[in-house]
């Protein structure tokens with residue numbers, strides 16, 4: 001095909017890029033109205049193409065996925081998580097890693113997690129009872145709750161309040177400097193003594209000490225529980241060798257990093273939206289009322305239908321991962337557009353979720369749109385908060401079940417008032433609600 005025969009791609013000029021810097025999320029979410037398929041811009045040394053068309057997404061994420069590798073952003077992540085599942089770019093070792101890690105994430109394996117969620121959320125509300133009438137940072141509270149749940153579910157480990165605080169601060173900090181590094185193509189190696197790197201290395205050392213501590217304690221246990229950590233410890237490679245402690249650490253850190261901020265942000269945005277849509281909050285309450293006195297468990301999940309719709313709609317409007325980056329290995333034509341080798345293709349999840357060709361009234365919060373939404377076929381590349389294709393989030397069942405249960409309990413047992421106004425979404429590695437959603441605890445029912 002002659003170069004001239006390719007469809008033209010609009011490239012943002014300097015002024016457009018400058019304006020975009022002020023509010024990147026809005027630009028990304030609104031871009032399909034102007035550029036339904038794709039648009040581009042340049043960063044030093046690289047072309048970036050923002051993909052808004054679902055067929056092109058399917059091509060990049062599934063059909064020709066071998067030609068699109070995890071980009072520079074994932075190299076930055078590997079500073080923290082080493083060579084865990086999310087950062088491994090070697091297809092065949094990633095495949096065996098994924099197969100190995102999959103079992104504890106199957107729906108059926110997560111039954112025990114549901115009881116832990118019920119227990120941890122009930123404990124949280126006991127603490128909130130003492131704070132009635134005061135303001136809290138809902139996002140921070142969800143961070144502590146979900147770290148506790150992840151540690152108890154996947155590592156059967158009760159972490160102390162101080163450790164929870166440390167994990168939260170570390171992940172938060174690494175997310176912020178990681179995003180800065182990922183967006184800066186002039187890569188300054190992490191070993192350099194920049195003040196932000198020195199602080200980052202201190203946090204990593206603290207996280208390492210905690211994780212290596214959990215691993216070594218577990219290795220000395222006579223009757224260890226069957227959880228993700230044990231699975232990693234007992235795993236054998238084809239040559240009969242086991243994973244080193246460092247490899248186990250990388251996977252544990254991956255699960256922390258990939259699962260933490262995403263879930264916390266999704267919960268925060270959900271309540272930010274619910275508090276602005278009392279009719280939806282009321283409908284959720286009608287479904288969850290029974291949990292004023294009972295604690296929901298695995299068997300209740302199929303009945304939390306409206307809660308499921310609310311979660312999906314919140315993640316449609318504010319996708320916790322707003323974009324996924326892949327770098328093209330070889331040049332090729334996709335849907336009539338030319339993608340040059342080394343181009344960074346950004347799968348614009350925020351854009352796909354607000355695309356006027358795919359959604360009616362895309363900026364309105366309408367959980368009911370998910371009542372009969374088919375999660376299969378083309379829709380997998382139109383609504384994709386957990387990504388799509390073989391790299392789809394391994395923790396998606398874990399996250400959905402956890403969030404549905406937390407929301408059902410909160411809806412049934414606590415009355416909150418929204419204090420934060422006009423929160424600006426901050427697209428770092430995940431889409432953060434600024435410094436967090438502030439709410440006032442009006443009443444905890446007990």
Ligand code: HEM
Nearest residue numbers: 086258259262263266320321385386387391393394395399
């Ligand atoms: C609302 C919550 C969550 C959201 C929105 C989310 C989103 C995503 C997305 C978009 C990807 C794909 C990244 C890519 O293709 O490059 C992904 C991958 C991944 N997620 Fe999640 N995630 C969530 C929760 C979790 C949880 C709870 C865990 C673990 C406990 C987890 C573990 C992972 C891992 C390990 C991967 C890498 C999978 C692979 O490459 O094979 N995530 N997630």
